[in-house]
Amino acid sequence: MSECNISIIVNGEQHELTVEPRTLLVSALRDELGYTGANVGCETGRCGACTVRENSKTIKSCTRLAVQADGSEIETVEGIADNGDLTTLQEQFQEQHGLQCGYCTPGMLMTADTFLRENDDPTREEIREAIEGNLCRCTGYQNIVDAIEATADQLGGQR
């Protein structure tokens, strides 16, 4: 199968790689580049465990081919902490017990982080709608909603 050369920026770092045209972005990130934070839960765009940001918008990286991301800037969960310190959102996930097995967590964090950039004072219903595309089998979502709400409260529109 013919292979393609692509170039993507991940968490600020430039990468050149050669992939098959059918290689999914999530596979390129995980298997070629070692960003194993994004997880694969369904490969059908349903679970959201593979959520990353592409050019500032969240995408499910199992629904993108790596070649489609050529030239894009990708942010993964590995890139959201400030210099290794947890962000307020990450801290609140820990504080509110918003994760159990952690498998959905990287995707949840990417979705929530992006959402809070757009809405810094959300209602609980808005939060629930924002994370509707991210499935979690462990928590029943309530503590995740608490964590996102608490983050918004703490940041209080300073973002």
Add this chain to the structure above:
Amino acid sequence: MSDADTNEATESATEPDGDGSGGTFGSAIKRGEDVPLLTGDGEYTDDISLRGMTHLAICRSDHAHARIESIDTSDAAAMDGVIAVYTGEDVVESGVPNTIPTAWDLPGLVQPQYRMLATDKVRYEGTGIAAVIAETPHAAHDALERITVEYEPLEHVTDPVEAVERDVPPVHDEAADNVAFDFELGEVDATDEAFADADRVASVDLRQPRIIPNAMEPRAALADWENATGKLRLWMTSQNPHLHRMLLSAGTLGLPENKIQVIAPEVGGGFGSKIYHYPDEAVTAWCSMQLGRPVKWQATRSESYLTDCHGRDHVTTGEIALDDDGTIRGVRVETHAGLGAQLSQFGTATPSYLYTTVLSGQYTIPAIHCRVIGAFTNTTPVDAYRGAGRAEGIYVIERLVDVGARELGIDPAELRRRNLVPPDEFPYESAAALVYDSGEYERAMDLALDHIDYDELRERQRELRDEDRYIGIGIGNFVESAGLSPSGLAGDLGAQAGGWESSIVRFDSTGSVTVLAGTADQGQGHRTTYAQIAAEELGLSVDDVDVVEGDTDRIPQGMGTYGSRSASVGGGSIARGAREVREKARRIAAHQLETSVDDLEFEDGEFRVTGAPDRSLHIQTIAHEAYLGHDLPEGMDPGLEETNFYDPENFTYPFGTHVAVVEVDPETGEIEIERYIAVDDCGEIINPMIVEGQVHGGIAQGIGAALYEGAVYDDNGHLQTRRMDEYAVPHSTQLPEFKTDNTVTPSPHNPIGVKGVGESATIAATPTMVSAVVDALEPFGVDHLDMPLTPESVWRATEGDQ
């Protein structure tokens, strides 16, 4: 060690870290394990890569039932990047034992052959028949398309009643009628008499659909066979690495146990589905042994749907006999339980003992009889899913109490109250062969009902009905047998494994503590709760304690995490081990302080001489002394660690009451969940934050089963719900806000008084939700509705079409 080193070590050991105050048991301590999970550093099986790693894809049958006539793998084997293709015959020829064993025997049980890859017949869609190893996952999956299998299709059956009653070709020749077992519990004559004597009888026919567990991380394995040493290392998504090691050794691969290392790294949820020894992980290991190269297998989500053991699948007729005053006289139940095409390890125990023994629920029922026919069907094997057996049993008794209340015209809360086992009757021996350890059922029930102002709400319900609005109040009382299990009792009932748990509590020589635990976490927070248990017993801070799980080479023995057992049995073992460590430390302290052990008080990690509190030694200093070994009591061995095996004397019995308030729109069949209250009593609470998290997740799965979920097979025996957009895992807008509360009734026989909480809420939530919806539909004459309660089924019911 030089003198300087010794001094330094001694000094640091005299200064306990943190506040060293103990008192951590019962606090909502944040989970240390969260940090790597939040940064993407947590390592799940598929995150691990080894040099020279190859990839396995498994060719699976697309027939539900067929004879394999031929398998042609030559095209696949010739493809670029393909290293090898193996069939079931190759596995047979290799001479390995090749047997997936059952772990629970029952009288008269038919145990058909269960191989790693099928050779003769495929018995359910998804049966593994060949294995492709390739350099990349793409190459391996491409090659699957080029394997040609010729089948002679056979008639299939997916329903457990049809399997037994219709004349169909048997799933296994050994069981001509598809009956794997015919199980009975309780006294048939006494029950018949109770029914004859009682004023009234109410009954319900119900189905409990197949649930697919849907751990967010699909199963995976990475095997690394080292030819030179004859050792197999296997990373896998496991709830019980030691059990997997044992089953791989004795069942499938035939390697000595000490030549197998099973590692469960981070595991992304289990809910039962990662207990079992499936063929796939054994095939992964076997392929690595053939090739001498690492082999990785990562299930796709569709493979998970097809092959992860499903749960439930019961078809039941239940009857309840009552007197006019509301006294329950007896319960009679007959169930056909679908087992799937093969016996998974606990596939027999779950619908027999785990199910029938809770049929007394929270009630004093003098006579109970239950018959369960375990049926082979051409479907994915069925085994324990969160709540396993207890969920199905509590669902039956709670539905029966509700239909009984209707029959008598008694309020369903009142009927429950009149029959609760009173607090002074514990230990209570039920007619279903369990001895409940402790309970305050009415207290928990009242607390739950108070949260919704029950009586007022009933009033309001009546008023609203006049306005054609239909709210329903559902009540779910539950008690479950958790903490699997007392080994002797389990053995008497057919278990092929023990029910103990094991741990090591080890002081390191500089005063830190390592706990090695035989259980295995999949999100439950063991690393935090276990540290709390050990820190409490040793008077330390949780930061002094590191917990290690999930590696059979580091942790000598263990049974694993299932059946709500980790806190009670695993935690019980750690507490006992820590107490032994503390007592050894006490003897060293007494010796060095020249006093008797009886004259020492222990507080905040410090042994103090009674009446002379300035004469004291900290337990971390003693740890150092224990490893120095210079000045120990006569005859004492050096070191400060204990290995503990804890075999509980009984199950523990968590209980509680959940209450739901719903509004049903008869025009659309839509259900709106207005309130959800969970009152759980799981005995002593180690970490309230984690307990609440377990309750939340449990409710979500219980509501999922009641309203949304269910595996569906089509007329060809194909699984229709095989993708995440076809199987309804609840998402965030489909679940309400939960209100949780607790009562605390310690387990009298558990070393730390805990009962366990992993499954409680799933057990409670399903009957609670169904009770609420059926209650809302009372004006439409609806006594029962089968799950999932979709808008369509609700709407049909309001139209008089049940």
